[in-house]
Amino acid sequence: MSSTFLQINPTDNLLVALQDLKKGTIIQHADTEITLQDDIAAKHKFTTVAIPKDGNAYMYGVLVGHASQDIPRGGLIHTFNLHHASQDFVGKQKDYTWNSPDVTKFQNRTFNGYHRADGQVGTQNYWLVIPLVFCENRNIELLKNAFVQGLGFQKNDSITDQVIRLKNQYASGEQLSLGASTTEAIIAKSPLFPNVDGIKFLTHESGCGENKDDSMNLCTLLAGYCVNPNVGGISILSLGCQHSQIEVFKEKLKEKDSNFSKPIHFFEQQQDEGSGVDNLLNEVVLKTFEGLIEINKIDRKPAPLSALRLGVKCGGSDGFSGISANPAIGHTADLLVGLGGTVMIAEFPELCGVEQELQNRSVNAEVADNFGKMMREYAKRAAAVGAGFDMNPSPGNIKDGLITDAIKSAGAAKKAGSSPIVDALGYGQYATQTGLNLVCTPGNDVLATTGMAGAGATIQLFTTGLGTPTGNPISPMVKLSTNTRLAEKLPEIIDIDCGPIIRGEKTVEEMGEEVLEYIIQLASGEITTKAMDLGQDDFMFWRRGVSL
Structure with missing residues (x-):
């Protein structure tokens, strides 16, 4: 690779500047000299030949633009002289032969992961808490705060430390000043569950009040999250009246894995009339805690x-x-x-x-x-x-x-x-x-x-x-x-x-x-x-x- 420019494909009529190049600089390329007509900033492109108005620009061996005005040889290409263009596509036109790279170095290597009943292997072991509709987002946030703080999944971060420092300074009448920031990680494992990499809480703005197809597609996506081998178990919250019904979600989950066997618990707020949200959340906490105990039994192998x-x-x-x-x-x-x-x-x-x-x-x-x-x-x-x-x-x-x-x-x-x-x-x-x-x-x-x-x-x-x-x-x-x-x-x-x-x-x-x-x-x-x-x-x- 040249230290100043790069031609990615032999058929390209654009070169990439690898460092800032001044107007008037002479570039040696393909046994010819190109005099730069403009300053070329690093990462930007210039032409190897003059491109007339409506002419084609090529990079990576493909069409990447049409000239909106004449571009001289050695000229900078930018939005004022080049606009988007791409080649059409018409389906598979030829057979493809692939030469795999040499993988000998990695052939017998392994990683230590979490083996699931469906044959997949996860790189993490998470418990997942998700709402089927945005109406449950507040409850999700309450649960997140409770579990993260209660189980020690979170350490103080540097920004919180700064707020606490300023609060104490103001309360004592001191002049406000920031202390040294730390780079300490926010998320930590709970010492109670060493084989659980964390509890993850999703929130979103979907599930109802939208095109019904979107609510169905949400269920499809969330089912994929549950099947993902990085997830060990799931708690699912539903309001009850939304498009993304629990039964719809179960259908989507069955389509992805008819033998789904991970621990999964469903909670519907409107179903428990008179019991109140606190009772609902207490039940979520209990079942989720029991679930953490269960998935903590899984070891990396x-x-x-x-x-x-x-x-x-x-x-x-x-x-x-x-x-x-x-x-x-x-x-x-x-x-x-x-x-x-x-x-x-x-x-x-x-x-x-x-x-x-x-x-x-x-x-x-x-x-x-x-x-x-x-x-x-x-x-x-x-x-x-x-x-x-x-x-x-x-x-x-x-x-x-x-x-x-x-x-x-x-x-x-x-x-x-x-x-x-x-x-x-x-x-x-x-x-x-x-x-x-x-x-x-x-x-x-x-x-x-x-x-x-x-x-x-x-x-x-x-x-x-x-x-x-x-x-x-x-x-x-x-x-x-x-x-x-x-x-x-x-x-x-x-x-x-x-x-x-x-x-x-x-x-x-x-x-x-x-x-x-x-x-x-x-x-x-x-x-x-x-x-x-x-x-x-x-x-x-x-x-x-x-x-x-």
Whole structure:
């Protein structure tokens, strides 16, 4: 890799600046000289040839934009001279042959996980408390405070310490001043239940007063959370009159696992007339406490790496995402698939422009067509409200070099590695095929990570170039920075720095192997991620209909 620029694919007519380059700088590329016509900031792109108005720009070997004006050779591409364009897709056009990476190094490795009755293996052992409707959110919060404080699952964090310090200073008439912050983890294990990794409490704004399909889909997603092997048992709260009825939820759960055998308890507030909410919550506390005793009897035991279920996601992306962290975890994904594991990639709006490649990688025409159908339906739904995939890059994305959705998407797709695609899943569907699965979600960070946990991901890799603190209640989130500056600026949220790839100090393959080593430790309970330490438990359901 050049220390100043990079051509990702030999057919590209755009180069990526790896450091700030001044106007007038002469670049040696492909036995020719290119004089830069503009200042090019690191992560941004410039042309190898002149592109006339309406001409095509290519990156990652695919179409990523049309010129809205003449762009000179060595010129900066930006929103003022390039707009989104992507190639069409027409279904599986050719057979795909995949050469799996060498997995000898990991062939006989294991992780220590929680073996479930359905054959899945969890990397965590959580008790899950969930509402079927938003009306129960207050009760969920009451239960959360009671269990977290009562069982010692939480330590004081530095922000709470500061508030207590200021309160005491004000009460004693002292001048207000902040003390030194600590980085102590918020979440801890309860000494009473050493084999329970935590109690997780979900809240949401769905379940009723909306398109009925959304309430049904909520039940489908929540059933996936219950089937996820990171969950040992569940307490479910219902108001009683909502669309997302307990019986509907039970049907969705049975569809996913007809032999579901984890401890699960249902509580309906309106069913116990006259008893009051306190009696209801007391019953929840008792059954949940009994459940904790039960799942605490489960020990971690060795499992093959093929039992891992990995989700891959990017957020707060920058111009380095597609050349450092994304391809690194793409190699991790290939290693895991080569070992017989399961991988999921979400964010359908960020697969725009690479659909044909992914269709050709599908194991059969049915999978390819299903993916294509979901992409077109998603695009049609966006168009119906005056939006489109071309509006996907955020201001932060654009500022850091992701000018069109196709550029962003082509780099985002690198997270999927190169293995065959075995299935394309709708939101809320559970991944049942080993290998690489496409999971239909929005690009929104929390909607996507929520969806992959519902599809059964037991660990998620999340790359970021700008920094985002996203986590998930049941699926540990590993944060990987695309550049070292971010890792140094926000060390409290970054677990792995992929900046050495940009500097040429490590290869994508070396970094991908390091990530897999980290995953093995995490899956065995030997380490925790920064998001876990911060208690970053983000959950958001994708509501696609109107509120009523």
